[in-house]
Amino acid sequence: MAELKSVGIYRTARQPAPLSVLGYGTHTITTWLADRRLDSHAAVLVQEGAGMLLSARAGRLELTAPALFWLFPGEQHAYGPAPGTAWQERWVLFGGSLCSYFVDGGLIDPARPLVALSELTPVASLFGAIHSAIVDETPLGPAAGGVALHRLAVEVARQQRPAAVPADGPDADVLAATLRARAFEPIDFAAFADEFGMSPATLRRRFVSRFGVAPKAMQLDIRLDRAKALLAASDDSIEQIAERVGFTDSYYFSRVFRLREGRSPSEFRLRNRRR
Template sequence: MANFSVAAYRPHIPGTAPLLGVLEYGAHRISTQIENRKLELFAVVMVERGRGRLHTASSGSQVVTAPAIFWLWPGMAHSYGPDDGTDWDEQWALFEGRIANDVLASALIEPRQPLLQLHELGEMQRLFALLRVEMGDDTHLARASAGARMQRIALTAAQQSLIERRERAEHPIAPAIETLRKRAFETVDLTRFAAEFGMSPATLRRKFIAATGVPPKAFQLRLRLDRAKEMLAISNAGIEAIAHQTGFEDAFYFSRVFAQREGMSPSSFRSTNRRG
């Protein structure tokens, strides 16, 4: 999503009580937390990129890792947003209606568990894109279509969450994380690595992000740099030796990546953090 905000608003028609009506839609990149807010309407928030937290009185505090979707009920105090120093991309909608509670209940979505992990982000993005189009047309047909779209979003989210839970049970990610931790300093082919655990590379990546907050390659890089920092601080090994021992191709590449991630060269880190 580009770094901009999109919003569409549709006024409530006095004297009407729609079965299911969508009144607001938005798409934003946010970097701040919403704190202890209450809404008069139902809300849905789809997080497309990023990681943060959601807290409600009914569900407590939960980690939100994209792709995910969560639901808020009228009068429910809630706080949410990306982790400190980061941002996330979200699309959201506010809705009302006589059957709003029934729609969520039929999809097994309830206040105690408002957060659902998505299995296929592209499908949900398509539904939200159609909702955005319908919000731009204030005709009776478009209003009815948007209400039906919201029902489809709820049912699809529930179906995807069920698939995700089944995959997680059938293919737990913990063994893969532990194995990659042991092989952190080796060259790892992710396609072959994923196959070892009965997954596709895409599934491995999605499960890694859900469990650790980063993809497999970033997880491996983090382990390599952590080990390199430890060696820089406690050993007399040269930069080239440390680079090779932590899985980097050469000292130049190691130094460049280290400086990008740590904000200083390996030599400067050693001078600042030398122990013993």
């Protein structure tokens, strides 16, 4: 992703996976990298230095290490250190069906691609885990890379604090407990937020800040976790299980399940059935 003092490793996914590491590298950047587009998602960790990111949707953003920014497929961008300086970065390219879940669930936001990190160590450690995974030629390598990428997205989301969060109103744990109690029912999240005296945007920020996911994504996690338990332990049909966990359309349930788990509900049941 840059020209100077760079080391990069690239991989082609051996088979379709929900989340795949496609490349990893470390660079010393000394110049402005302009008019760039990627075919995949990317995370860039700036460990030392300062400069600027120019994003099509977020505009011009000044950054100071430690910081991380996300790049999105096909989106024009530019970045680099302040004139006459350099920055140290590590980057990872990734792809897969879970990328859309990251965006839809609020883990990464194209409108807020830059995250000022309050703690560098856990993020740097996850980049190290990704590097170890991409050089692992065994079948465990791709799986370990996907796990580390997911943990990276969650950790960065936890550190992405909003500029201001109202001190009044219930804390996130109370909101989450209420959501869990209603997870299998239809939820109008605008009405849910109003019930607690806040805007939908504030509700979303509190969930992302505390749990690393938006409320809608948490509801989906709860539903699919319950569906997996039922698939493994019951004789209910796919249609019955879909309805029990809150899906009115079993076809849509199966599509979402495959997107998240990498296999259909029927395939999951065959592999995980409790005898």
